[in-house]
Every structure is written in C-alpha cells, then in structure tokens.
Amino acid sequence: MLKLRGLVAIAICSIAASAAQADVKLPSIFGSGMVLQREMPVPVWGWAEPGEQVTVSFRDQSQTAQADAQGNWKVKLNPLALGEPGALTVKGKNSITLDNVLVGEVWVCSGQSNMQWSVNAALDPDLEKASANFPQIRLFQVPLVTANEPQKDVKAQWQVCSPATIGNFTAVGYFFGRDLHQILDVPVGLIQTAWGGTRAEAWTSPDMMAKTEELQPILEGWKENLAHPKHIQAQKDYEAAVVKWEESAKAAQAAGKPAPQRPKAPDITMTSQHYPSNLYNAMVSPLVPYAIRGAIWYQGESNASRAYQYRKLMPAMIQSWRDAWGQGDFPFYQVQLANFRPIKPDAGESDWAELREAQHMAAKTIPNVDAVCITDIGAAQDIHPKDKQNVGKRLVRMALVDLYGVKNIVRQGPTFDSVTFDGKKAVVKFDTHGANLVSYYKEPLTGFAVAGEDKKWVWAEAKITAGDTVEVTAAGVDHPVAVRYNWSDNPQGTLFSEAYLPAYPFRSDTWEGVTAKNVKP
Template sequence: MAAIFGDHAVLQRGQPIAIWGKAPAGSVVTVQLNGESVLATADGGGKWRARLPAMAAGGPYALSVGANGGTSTVNDIMIGDVFLCGGQSNMELPMAQATNAAMDVAFSASPLIRFVNIPRDSSAVRLDDFKTVPQWQVAGAQTTGQASAVCYHMARALQRRYEVPVGFVNASWGGSTIQSWISGASMRKMAGYAQALDVVDQYAADAAAGMRAEEVRQQAWWETADPQARAQRAWAGKAFDDSAWPVMQPAGRWNESGIGALSTHRGVAWFRTTVELTAQQAAAVTHLLLGQVATADTTWVNGVRVGANTNWWTGREYAVPRGVLTPGRNVVAVRVLGDDQGGGLVSPAGQRALRTADGARIALPLRWKYQVGSQLSATQPPTPWEAPTSLGTLYNGMIAPLQGYAFKLAAWYQGEANAGAAREYRTLLPLLFDDWRQTFAQPDLPFLVAQLTSFGAVSTTPGRSAWAELRQAQSAAVRNDPHAGLAVTFDFGDRSDIHPSQKAIVGQRLARAARAVAYGEKITPGGPEAVSASRSGEDVVIRFANTNGGLRTYSSDTAIGFEVCEQDACRYARATAEGDTVRLPGAATVRASKVRYGWSDAPFINLFSMDDLPASGFELDLN
C-alpha cells in the first residue's frame, strides 16, 4: 500500500475510496475493508489502484491488501471526514506552541480525532509516493502537541458538531511561497515562469545540467540589474587576487559592523576566504555551511557555483560537487545582496564550515576579505528548486503523493511570503484551488482560507500596505469562488510576532466557514463584508453583507480605521455604524474616488457583526 495508508488513518466517508500501491507486475491484488472486497491488477511498472464503494462513518476497521500469497494489513482505520491543511508557518505552528497548550493538549484524548504531518520534502520530480512514511496519530496528551494548532482546533470543532470521526493531513512548510505548492504544469499558465520551470525540469533530469542552466539564468539577471556584475564575476574565481581587499570578521549585518563604507550601504558586497585542505579532507567534503546570510547570496567554491538562496532566515547548506575541492589552498567566495537593513554573513562564525561525509566539520576562518559592490535596490530571483521559495517542488514532494485520497475540504493559511506581490496573488490563489481540485479529481472541493493576520508597523497616516493588499487578494479569490470561505483573523494578530499563538479562534472561524461551504448549513460563512460604497448627499454610505443581525463598534460609538481617498491621496474619515451600513459624514467630496478600511499591516479596528465577527478590511471604488 502507498505510504499514506497506515494504522489509525481516516478515510473519507460518502465517497468511493481509492487504495493504491505497488506489487510485482501483473499481480492480482485483493483489497478488503469493512466487509467489502475488490480486485486490481498491477501494471507493467508494478502500480495498482483499487476502488472501494463509498461507506458511512464508522470503524475501527482493518484494511488489508493481498497479492502473490502475501498480505499487508493496517489497523484501527476509521471512516469519517478528512481535511487537508496546507500553507506556511502559521499553519505549521504546533499545538505545543499555541495559547493554552498545556490544558488543550492534556485533555485532547479522543479516538475520533486523528492527524498526520506530512514530512517535509522538496522534490524537483513529481513523486508517486512519500520518501518518508507519514505516521497517523490519534489525538491524546502524548501526540496532540505535534498537530497543527489551526487545523486541530478546526477539526475538533467540526468533530464535536457532526459527531463523526475526523482526520486531518497537515502539509505545510514555514516561509513557503504559494508557487511552491502549485504543480509545474499549472504554473506554466502564469506569464514569466517558463524559463525557471524549464530549469527545474533540467535539474530533475540532471542536477549538474540544472545548476549550469540556473547559473546562466541568474547571471543574465545580474547583468541586467547591476552594471558591474559582468566585471565582478571574476571576483568569484580561485585565481583572483584579493590581496588589496580589506579584512573583517563577519558577525551580523554589515550596517552594524562599524565599517564606514558599509554602515549605510544598500546593495552588493563580496566576501572571500581561503581554507587549506589535505588530499583526504578535500575528497571527504560534501557540503559547505554558511549559516544565515542576509538577504540573498550566490556562492562559489574555487570558482564553481555551488548554490544561491534568497531567504535570510534559511541556513545555507550547499552541496560541493566531487572534485571541486583540491589539496592545498581552496577559495570560498560569496556575493551578498542586502536590503534596507544592510546584509552579510550574519550567523556566528562557528556555523561556517565544510562538512564531510561522516559529519565531521572543518571550520572556515574567522576573518574574511570583503569588497563593497554596487549600490543596488533589487530582489534576487530565487533558485527555482530551492524550498521554501521554489516552483512546484513542495507540490511534487508533499501533495502529489496524496493523489487519489479523498477530502471533505482543504484549509489554506499562507500569504506572508507573498506579501508585496498581491496583484499576482489574485491569480495564484485561484490557480492553487484549481490545481488541487484537479489533482484530487474533486472539482467542487471546498477551500477555506485563513486571511493574513495583523503584523508589523502600525499606521499613523494612511498609506500603502503590502499586507492589506494581500488580504484584499485573498478576499477576492474567495468571493469569486462558490466553493470557498474566508476566516478573517486580524483582530487576534500580534503586531510584534508574525506567528500569533492564539490559534483556537482561527480554527473555530475556519470551522464556521466549513459549516456553510462544506457542510451546507444555512449560515453565513464569516463576518461583515463590504459590498458597495456610494454617495448619499455629502456622505459616503458603505453597505455590508453578512452582518448577522447588524454592525456594532467596540469601545467607541464610532468606527475607526476608515479612509476616503482622492485617487492615491487618502485621509482618515469619521464613521458610524447604522444597521448593515457604515456612514462617513461629509466624505463625498467631488474628487473622492474610493474608500478603505483596515488598510494597514497591523490595523487597529473595532467594527464587528452582532455575533462578534470582525469586518474584513477592504478597498472599494466609490460609486
């Protein structure tokens, strides 16, 4: 059987149940579950797939597969509702780190709630099965702490309401972009990705060829972005004479180094060091470790490009091809592209080393040569097979192997890594919906989206907000999909922590959306949503849907966070809630063109429905 079928698994009720795996070519395979038995035949490659009839909720059962006189059995199988939960770190955050974890985990035991965390795997090749076998677990004091907190709270709320077994599959990766979770075939529908996707395919077929193709792609970008890139490329070489370069001991961002030339530098800086190796050491080294680099780097060993990364929080670990290192002197060169806070090799020096096949480490020198490069405000393209900012590789390794498993719904909590690209996200999120629905052959698979929370700088004047724009993109994708629901979360965010620990509220709001979208209850899926803004004399009147009995404001008789704009010039506006509308007195000036609400990375808001759900932030044209 495929790796996803294990002890304690939950299979989706009310839908035909697909079971698949591998057996000797031509084998007749017998699959048995809950009194039902079906046959399948392994194809020439040994793959087989069987289809059991739909079943009602129940269990526990044994699932057995027999072929060629042998039988494999997994036990304690339940039939119920199965949820697929995906995204980045706020979906990944475990119950052990969530608010009230001690109590929630200690009293979580329930044979009717199960979960499985899909092991992290970024693959350039679409996988038929998981490389590492996922382990289904039953909720309890010793296990629940490992479960996705958001997904657990959603599942617990739905299990209590519908009183059937539930299981959730958590496939998430902190810091991941949405492009990582969409298949390469679907990503090719997007303009601008063909070349990078071609490189991923080359890398999948031949890693060395893929590396060379990526070096060409990256160098073309650099020569467009930086006029000095072509000449400075020589600085990566082993033979380059860096004797005139100054020396420093990297230990943080360069704007904190006290070096005048670097203190206000925004752009490129180069770092070089040498390491002496014996013949035995040179043959044994497999990886170069640099720790964290802010923000993006490209790294060479003896003039051979070994890797690049664009995520400052990711420790650099680059494979060094055999034969690149030699006995005697070896050179490591790193080109760093910083940001507004500077850049550099930011980890402690002890994290920079060469690692051998047996795990031994050869420390790199404490002091490095450096040279200030071009002033440059640009974003280096990510290496397209490197998670978490890859193209399709998390889909390949963590979603594709689930093809055939049936789900009641999918829950998605992601977007932080795509903030700043909201316009593209308006296309990418619906593309993800379509891609997963096609993968699982469930064209109406309900999708629940946890909207970005509140994080970052507060606003004292109206202005642009990358997070507000991303929230608007999420709202638009859900609004335009009849099988999607939205959970607004920014009233329970933490402006100083991108990972707010209050996950119970998020899970409960996703569960409410599920009741409407996936279970068909005649309730609103969420809270107030602005649907129109129009002039009424000298005032602007904004009409809301889903107010669930009317709008109300907390801690004031006015609603805060509203803005009226004349094109891109916005100002705060006084606002009062009246039934299902909000009125902005005197805001309907001749040049007023749009209105906004909660338009900030970390907005302060106080407009809620009568049943305590926050109004979603928005930007609306004024009619």
C-alpha cells in the first residue's frame, strides 16, 4: 500500500515537473537574503528546458549557460568582493530576481544533536535571542529528511538573523558565526544540516562508502539487520500502523480535531536516518556545490562504540564532501566529545576517549582538518551540555588563525608533543600554541596516569616544570613506559594554557583499545 502511494506521488511530481520544465528554476539554497561566498568562484545552477539559454547576473557581471538534454544548467560567477546588498537575476524564458543578496563568509554547520541543539535550549536563551539583531547574518536550516539516492533540492529558505528567527537555529553554529561577523565585520551565511543521534556513515557519500574497504562491515551489518525476521516484522507493523494513522488523521480532520501523532518509524529500515548515506543524499547533496568557506562539525557520540573505525570513517566522510563540492580541501573543524558519564575512580579504558583520539587523528590524516577540545564544559548527566557559547568560541579561534590572519589569537589549548622516561619520571612536552601551561587550580595537576610494562594504569602526580613541560610520577610505578592524560569518559584534568584553554586528552601508548574490534553497527 505504502509503496503504491509512493509511486503515485512520484508520478504526480514527474508530471508537474514536466509541465513546468520550460520555466527556469533554482534550488532552494539560492534565495532572497542569501550570502554568497567572497573571493572564490561562485557556482549558480538550476533547471530549464533542454537547450534553453540561461543568464545569471549579479552586480557588474553576467554569465550564460545552456541547459543540457536533462534540463540541467550551471554557471560560475567570478570571485566576488564585499559590498552592499544586491539583486541576483536569472533569465531564460522567464526571469527570477533574488533580492537582498550579500557577499561574505559561508559555513556549513553539521553533525548530530549537539550541533542541532538550538539557541532556545542553550545557556541564556532569553538574553541570546534578545540580542540577536544581526541583519548581516543569514540562516539556512535544512529540514530532517532521508533519501536512498542523492537529491537535488530541499524545502528551506534563507532567513535574516533576528530575535524572531534565531531560537530554533543551531546554537554552536550561531555563536561561531556571530563571533566571525563581529570580529571580521563581514556578512556571514550559516547553513545548518544536522540531525540528533545520527552516525557519521549516514553523512558519507554512497560512492565513498562503497569503495572504502574499512567501511564495508558497516554495510554488511545493515544488510544482516535488515534481513533479520524481527526487523522485517517491525517494518510490516509500522506500515500497518501508518495506514491506521492515516485513517484516524482523516477522521480527526473531518471532525475538526487535532490529528493523532504519526507512528515512529523503526530504526532498522532503509529509510532510517541512521542508514548509510541517507543524510548525505537528502541533507548534503542538495547543497552541493554552493560556494562555502568551510564546515564545522559536532558529532561522534553515536560512533563512540566503534571509535577505532572512526579513524577511517571521519576522513572518508570529509573527503566525500570535498570530492562533491569540488573546491579543494576546504577547512573542516570538528568538536571533540565533551566530558560525560559518571566520574570513575580508577584510571582505565574509555570508548569516549578513543573517539576523541580518532577526532584528533583526522588532522594528521588529511589536510585542513582539526578538532577543538571541550572536556572542561560538559556535564556528567547531560549528553547535551548547555554551554554552546564556548564551543563556538573555540571553533572560531581556529578559523581566525588559519584563514583570516587575525593576530594575537591563541588558536587552541595545549596538545601532546612527546614524552621521555627518566627512571620513575615521565617528562611530557606540549605544543602550547603560544600560551604557557598553567594549572586551572593549584598543583599537583590532576588527570595524568602512567603504566609500566604490565599495562596497569595508576593515577599520577604531575607538576609543571617549564612553560611547555610537565613531570609525571606515580607511587608504585618505578619504570613507567606510557603516560595518558584525561583518558576517560568524564575527565577531570586541570592542565590548561594561560589562555584558559584545556589541554587535549592524549596517550603516548598504542596499546589496543576497547573499541578496536568493533566494526558493525
């Protein structure tokens, strides 16, 4: 029944599209109030009658293309500079005018729930909304949809940032974009495409999933799950429930009453938001190749049980986006997982620590990728820490230093450089990124652990011995061979830089972790 209805809907849409094919059309990523990326070629594309000439004009330039046999056309505007709002026109057999178009910095804001987390749900939502009068910040929010094949469009529109529009927008994205706007004094366009609870493989292109050997267990796991009798039955039950819901909704409408809540789809289905590539297809592909400066990403909680696999998955996902956009190795900044879960009394293993490690390792795998550390602003009982303001600030630090040439900014907190072992001591050297080491509280520092050849971890005492060096010792460990810092779900380490940015978790060993053998969802 549902499949038949879907085929009918597709047929109706196809007839409507065919009837209107003569009209020049644009995907919704192009609209009045949008921001176009400065200082690089700007693709503009859409659909028209096959063979139709289409001209795109903005400011003092015009570019023309001819629609191909399928009705697709694309032009590239020459690099644009900052300036007053203008109108972009698209002319074929009909004409489209987009007003109030700005040129500035465009960033994609993606990931799972901590990126989707809205200003309304973050710290001080009343104050943040009341002060959100930024007519040069523009917002584009992609709806939560899935697809098994790459899509060409989404139902969304650009909005001007204001107290009335910012509440449901990504808090991390907004605070990042607001700081960029205020520091650089340029327009900023923010594209939110995020969905809570989702996994990185759902955001990775089908081609990349298919050709990456280390990701095949994910596809195999889904194939096995979909074939399991209980999941087949769950899908049948869901389809039957939807039929009943449609009848109830129709009856409620006729009676002037609210419709009942639609049944929730099972997670193990090819239409699930967790299914490989479904979010790339529906929530990333329609944005490509809109010119952007880069992307910020907050995700990983749903992949923590397969953290070792994430070492390959995350670079593959990023590369799949870069391949699709075709504008080179654009910057991609991740947010490491916050501190979460109960504080454990013993030093030991942690899947969240291994996921943070995988996030940091991506920077060494492909260019222009990094991660910010937020292990000081999480909450033991809340997987969605409310302080999104500081997350945005830490992301913007990297962008300002890497891309915009802003001086006197500390890029990030201290990161592990090397360790030497001298008898009972482990001497750890850090890259301080321009700000000397300090203890957030009084010494001795907390968060360090050492182990001998027996691989048994013992909490250690640590002290800063130079601006970039920490000396670590532990009672009972006479010959340490490895050192770790903040290697836990909810780390409580107190090593910071003078900029009060936290030192990144690290380990000097390469011993097999708890997620090393986990490869299937």
